[in-house]
Each structure stands twice: as structure tokens, then as C-alpha cells.
Amino acid sequence: xxxxxxxxxxxxxxxxxxxxxxxxxxxxxxxxxxxxxxxxxxxxxxxxxxxxxxxxxxxxxxxxxxxxxxxxxxxxxxxxxxxxxxxxxxxxxxxxxxxxxxxxxxxxxxxxxxxxxxxxxxxxxxxxxxxxxxxxxxxxxxxxxxxxxxxxxxxxxxxxxxxxxxxx
Numbered sequence: 001x002x003x004x005x006x007x008x009x010x011x012x013x014x015x016x017x018x019x020x021x022x023x024x025x026x027x028x029x030x031x032x033x034x035x036x037x038x039x040x041x042x043x044x045x046x047x048x049x050x051x052x053x054x055x056x057x058x059x060x061x062x063x064x065x066x067x068x069x070x071x072x073x074x075x076x077x078x079x080x081x082x083x084x085x086x087x088x089x090x091x092x093x094x095x096x097x098x099x100x101x102x103x104x105x106x107x108x109x110x111x112x113x114x115x116x117x118x119x120x121x122x123x124x125x126x127x128x129x130x131x132x133x134x135x136x137x138x139x140x141x142x143x144x145x146x147x148x149x150x151x152x153x154x155x156x157x158x159x160x161x162x163x164x165x166x167x168x
Contacts, residue, residue: 003097003121003140003151004048004106005114006069007132009037009159011061029064037065037135040162041072047155047165048139051076052102057084057109065135066108086110090117090126097146114138124149135159 010033017027029037051073056066058080066078083092090113097105115128121140122129130138136158140151157165 001100001102001142001144001146002048002104003142003146004044004051004104004137005118005132005140006065006106006108006137007111007114007134008057008059008061008065008108009033009040009068009135011134025059028060033061033134034064034068036159036163037068038072040135040137040159041069043162043165043167044069044137045072046167048104048106051104051106053079053100053105055079055081055084055105055107057086058082059085059110062108062110066106069106069108081107084109084113086113088113090114090120093117094120094146094148100146118151118153120148121146121151122149122153130156133158135162137162 009029011027011029054070054076056062070076070078083096111132114132115130116126118130119125119127138156139154141154142150
């Protein structure tokens with residue numbers, strides 16, 4: 001099984017959005033964030049040809065990022081998973097993924113959850129060996145179902161590195 005973790009793209013500034021009366025859950029992507037993610041999602045297809053499950057956090061910025069990826073892959077469906085909200089522990093994500101019957105899962109979410117999750121997947125330690133920047137991605141592979149300490153890290157790309165890849 002393959003798992004691609006994608007941190008949401010650049011969103012509105014948290015403090016400014018809150019000061020204007022907006023909730024963190026409704027904080028949207030910026031126009032620059034959308035534009036950069038569209039290019040990154042198109043490049044992603046050359047690295048990950050097929051997605052069986054595209055899941056996202058219920059927070060708007062993650063949903064908008066997932067929608068951009070879904071369009072790049074021919075408008076595939078998106079599954080909203082509460083476990084991908086950064087307020088959930090990374091173990092909750094592992095529990096969900098362990099039950100997921102797909103071959104290739106793309107999960108769109110947040111830091112610090114994804115950093116901690118990567119430590120669990122690689123070494124069964126909830127410490128962040130990877131710092132996911134906005135729009136950053138990491139591909140893990142498992143010989144069977146996802147389990148803690150059983151992941152193999154294939155690659156990690158910042159958003160800029162992803163956008164710089166050649167498009168097929």
C-alpha cells in the first residue's frame with residue numbers, strides 16, 4: 001500500500017483571519033496557494049499515476065487542497081475524514097488507514113499531526129522526522145496494510161520541488 005501525505009497549500013493568515021471574525025476551520029487557501037497547488041497537483045500525476053482514495057481533513061483549507069488534487073486526477077471523489085483534523089492524535093489516522101482497503105491513499109491534512117504521523121509510520125515513535133511545509137508531500141510504502149513502524153519513506157518534496165518536476 002502507498003500513502004501520500006499532503007499538507008494543505010498556503011492559506012489565509014490565521015491571526016488576521018481570526019481578527020476579522022473567521023474561525024480556523026473556515027480559513028481558506030489564498031489565491032497564490034491555489035495557483036501553486038494546481039501546478040503541484042499536475043506534476044504529482046507524473047510521480048503517482050493513480051489514487052484509489054483521496055481523503056482530507058474537514059477544515060476548509062485541506063478540503064480546497066484536496067479539490068485541486070481531485071481535479072488534476074479527473075475529478076476523483078474526496079472522502080472527508082475527521083481523523084485528519086490536526087486536533088486528533090496521529091494514532092487515530094493510523095487506525096483509520098489500517099482499515100482502508102485501497103492500494104494508494106492520498107491524505108490531505110495539517111502539521112504538526114503529519115510530522116508526528118510520519119514518525120509513527122517509520123519508527124513507531126510519535127516524533128516528527130519530517131517537517132511538512134505548506135503544500136509539501138511525502139510518499140510512504142507498506143508491504144501490506146499500514147502499520148506503525150512498518151513504513152518505507154520513498155520521497156519527500158517541498159511544494160517548490162513538486163512544482164519543479166517535469167510534467168509527463
